[in-house]
Amino acid sequence: MNQKNVRVRFAPSPTGPLHIGGVRTALYNYLFARKNNGTFILRIEDTDQTRFVAGAEKYILDAFRWCGISFDEGVEKGGKYGPYRQSERKEIYKDYARKLVENGRAYYAFDTAEELTSLRRRYEADKNTFVYNAFERKRLNNSLVLDEEETQRRLNSGVPYVIRFKMPEDELIRMEDIIRGDVVVNSRVLDDKILFKSDGMPTYHLANVVDDHLMEITHVIRGEEWLPSMPLHVLLYEAFGWKAPEFAHLPLLLKPDGKGKLSKRDGDKMGFPVFPLEWTDPKTGEKSRGYKEDGYFPEAFVNMLALLGWNPGDDRELFSLDELTKEFSLDRVGKSGARFDPEKAKWFNHQYMLKKSNHELATLFLPVLNEKGIMADIDFVEQVVGLVKDRAYFVRDLWLQSDFFFVAPDTFDPKAVKKRWKAESYDQIMELKELLAGLTDFSSENIESVVKQWINEKGYGMGMVMNAFRLVIVGALKGPHLFDIVALIGQEETLRRLEIGLHELGRKE
RNA sequence: GGUCCGUUCGUCUAGCCAGGUCAGGACGCCAGGUUUUCAUCCUGGUAACACGGGUUCAAAUCCCGUACGGACUACCA
Numbered sequence: 334m335n336q337k338n339v340r341v342r343f344a345p346s347p348t349g350p351l352h353i354g355g356v357r358t359a360l361y362n363y364l365f366a367r368k369n370n371g372t373f374i375l376r377i378e379d380t381d382q383t384r385f386v387a388g389a390e391k392y393i394l395d396a397f398r399w400c401g402i403s404f405d406e407g408v409e410k411g412g413k414y415g416p417y418r419q420s421e422r423k424e425i426y427k428d429y430a431r432k433l434v435e436n437g438r439a440y441y442a443f444d445t446a447e448e449l450t451s452l453r454r455r456y457e458a459d460k461n462t463f464v465y466n467a468f469e470r471k472r473l474n475n476s477l478v479l480d481e482e483e484t485q486r487r488l489n490s491g492v493p494y495v496i497r498f499k500m501p502e503d504e505l506i507r508m509e510d511i512i513r514g515d516v517v518v519n520s521r522v523l524d525d526k527i528l529f530k531s532d533g534m535p536t537y538h539l540a541n542v543v544d545d546h547l548m549e550i551t552h553v554i555r556g557e558e559w560l561p562s563m564p565l566h567v568l569l570y571e572a573f574g575w576k577a578p579e580f581a582h583l584p585l586l587l588k589p590d591g592k593g594k595l596s597k598r599d600g601d602k603m604g605f606p607v608f609p610l611e612w613t614d615p616k617t618g619e620k621s622r623g624y625k626e627d628g629y630f631p632e633a634f635v636n637m638l639a640l641l642g643w644n645p646g647d648d649r650e651l652f653s654l655d656e657l658t659k660e661f662s663l664d665r666v667g668k669s670g671a672r673f674d675p676e677k678a679k680w681f682n683h684q685y686m687l688k689k690s691n692h693e694l695a696t697l698f699l700p701v702l703n704e705k706g707i708m709a710d711i712d713f714v715e716q717v718v719g720l721v722k723d724r725a726y727f728v729r730d731l732w733l734q735s736d737f738f739f740v741a742p743d744t745f746d747p748k749a750v751k752k753r754w755k756a757e758s759y760d761q762i763m764e765l766k767e768l769l770a771g772l773t774d775f776s777s778e779n780i781e782s783v784v785k786q787w788i789n790e791k792g793y794g795m796g797m798v799m800n801a802f803r804l805v806i807v808g809a810l811k812g813p814h815l816f817d818i819v820a821l822i823g824q825e826e827t828l829r830r831l832e833i834g835l836h837e838l839g840r841k842e
Numbered sequence: 843g844g845u846c847c848g849u850u851c852g853u854c855u856a857g858c859c860a861g862g863u864c865a866g867g868a869c870g871c872c873a874g875g876u877u878u879u880c881a882u883c884c885u886g887g888u889a890a891c892a893c894g895g896g897u898u899c900a901a902a903u904c905c906c907g908u909a910c911g912g913a914c915u916a917c918c919a
Contacts, residue, residue: 346919381918446917453916462843462915495917513847514859522845522915530917537919561846561914584848585913593912637854640868644855648867667855670912674853677869687882724881734881749879799878811880 339371341552342407344541346378347389350612350621351396352597353673354556354586357638361583362554363402364639364661374548375407377418378541380534387615396609400631401654414548419540426535429543429573430496430528434476438572439528442475442497443487466524467502496529498538498565498572506564511552511581511663518564526565538562542569545578554581554663557670558594581663584642587672594670605675609634628727630689633682641671651684683726691715697728705732707739716821720813734812738822741830742808745838749810753800759840761798762805764791766831769824777820784816805834 343359345351351359366373375397377390394409406412416422433439442465449465456463463469470477475497476484488494504520528539535543545553560582570577585594595607611623624634632653639657640650643666652660686694695714702709721734745754768787772780788798803815806827812818819827 344919348919378919384918442917449917460843464844464915493917510847516846518846524915527917532917534917536917541919556913557847558913559919563846582847587912589853640854642854646856648856650854650868669848671855672853674869677854680869683882721881723883753879794878796878803879807879809880810878813881815878 337551339366339369339552340374340548340550341366341371341554342374342376342545342548342550343404344376344378344544344555345393346381346384347386347393348381348384349386349389349597349614350392350608350610352595352607353609353624353638354595356396356400356609357586357641358554358556358583359397359402360400360635360638361643361661361663361666364657365552365554365663366405367658368661371551372405373403374412374414374550375404375410375417376544376548377408377420378537379418379420380530380537380540382420382532382534392610392612399609399625400635402635419535419544422540422544423534425547426539426543427529427533430535430539433498433528433572434496436572437499439496439498440470440476441484441488441494442470442473442525442527443479443492443494444474445493448474464524465497467500467521470497470499470525493531495527495531497525498528498569500525500565501568506567508563508567508580510560510563511579512584512666512668513560513582516560516563520564520568523564528569538565538569542566542573546570546573546575550578552579552581554583557582557585581666584667585670586641587670589672589675605678628729629678629682630685633678633685636685637673637678637681641673642667651681679726686722686725686727689722691719691722694718694722694728694731698731701729701732702739705739709739713738713821720817720821724813737807737812738818741826741833742806744808745804745834746809749800749804750838753797753804753810754838754841755797755801756841757793757797758801759835759838761793762801762831762835765798765802766828766835769819769831770828772824775820775824777814777816780820781816805838806830 341362343362345355345359363373365371375393377393379385379390390408397403404410406414407417411417430439434441449463453463465473472478477499479487500523501520506518506520508516508518510516526538527536529535544550563580563582566580567577587593588595589605597607606622606624606627608621608623609625611626612621613619614621625631635654635657636650636652639652639661643661645652645660646665692711692715695711695718698714698718699709699711702714717735717738718731721731724734725731765784765787768783769780772783784798784802785795788795799815800810803810803812806815806818806822822830
């Protein structure tokens with residue numbers, strides 16, 4: 334069926350940490366590649382030397398490792414289409430840019446950045462916009478107006494120059510986007526984009542087209558912010574005489590307040606992380622939260638992200654990466670931007686919490702306990718986790734739900750005391766203590782039947798006794814099945830807590 | 843300003859391409875139930891086709907316009 338081996342790439346710029354929008358783009362590329370038995374490539378687009386940020390590339394690699402997204406080719410991994418870092422492919426681009434000059438589709442321009450800036454300012458003052466296009470280029474400083482000799486002289490003299498694409502004056506560009514369908518733009522409204530910068534580096538436009546062609550990319554799946562560049566890219570393929578890949582422009586991830594696309598700078602101010610991993614800015618030292626550090630499971634993070642813009646067409650919402658791989662299709666990617674809901678993200682994490690085995694959860698919980706100075710046996714922790722995991726959203730919540738398993742309460746919730754420690758409570762708990770002291774079978778089931786029988790025989794109020802009992806054991810009116818708690822902490826500890834409780838709470842008149 | 847893209851419950855969305863269902867699900871929220879407590883859980887409820895025209899027996903669905911939102915408009919990606 335597949336005429337050609339699918340090859341897709343994710344091509345981030347190492348200018349800082351990758352935010353969740355970028356992760357989602359990569360995820361969709363990954364899923365598309367896997368679904369079609371294709372190849373997924375990681376290419377680093379570091380053609381802007383001024384924006385290079387130390388550690389960013391490593392961050393990107395680490396983030397994908399955490400997510401479980403793997404590459405077949407690329408930086409770190411290698412492959413026969415390398416190198417995969419554009420700065421290491423520098424030499425390639427100039428020749429291609431020159432080819433376009435030779436075939437008349439591009440030209441040299443000698444205007445300085447300062448000249449252009451002041452030109453723009455002048456236009457702006459007259460409420461106009463300066464555009465370096467077919468109408469303006471005739472009166473600017475480039476090889477289209479200079480004669481060949483002068484152009485050659487300047488080139489040889491070493492003055493800075495750029496290479497610009499010669500945008501057709503008036504041509505209808507018809508394009509097809511997998512997600513959006515037909516898109517038509519007139520070249521008249523486009524400008525002569527710089528392809529090759531005066532610093533010897535290509536711009537994104539040139540580099541991405543050349544590399545996608547050289548790396549035999551079949552599908553370009555990227556964010557919607559690139560949609561306005563699609564005509565230029567399509568024209569570039571045509572100018573080179575190359576077959577263009579198919580394009581799919583993904584809807585944007587929006588800020589939760591509904592204003593604009595999510596950006597790196599939104600940081601923590603929204604109250605949730607925008608990055609997969611924590612990031613410390615190497616210049617300012619400023620820290621940004623990450624999903625990992627906030628306690629999200631990578632499976633939950635990926636699942637949540639996948640559903641932001643894609644859906645399986647039915648009611649299912651929980652998908653492992655493998656399941657997503659089987660189900661994913663670009664046909665089912667929506668067109669409109671998605672704002673994501675931190676509440677739903679929590680819910681996803683809770684779902685994965687429930688799926689985890691007690692052993693796995695206990696292993697994750699143990700370090701949290703150690704931090705609190707608690708050394709507990711893994712078997713014991715597993716049992717505790719089994720009792721409380723359905724009330725937790727994150728591993729760290731486990732502590733709040735289970736602290737009383739590890740340490741006896743040192744205070745008793747005053748509101749609960751007022752409500753549940755009544756005049757008869759002291760004597761009843763005293764009696765209960767004697768009862769429990771006499772038990773040889775301290776299993777949850779046995780304690781429950783013995784205690785309930787005793788309550789019934791004495792004609793005590795079930796709620797009266799049980800709430801007082803819970804108050805003394807837990808310190809508050811919370812927690813799982815009380816008989817499970819006492820069975821787990823054991824007879825000795827239970828009696829000790831009853832003793833302490835009686836002493837602390839005393840007889841109420 | 844210009845170009846392009848978009849618009850179904852508060853949020854994520856199904857339904858649209860191949861017009862005909864009380865417009866479905868999930869999160870949240872509210873209520874009830876289960877429970878000795880809290881939470882979970884279960885049941886129920888709340889709530890949407892941006893607006894205006896047109897085509898048609900029939901429009902969320904097709905067409906046009908308007909409004910609103912967004913992206914882009916660098917020798918950044």
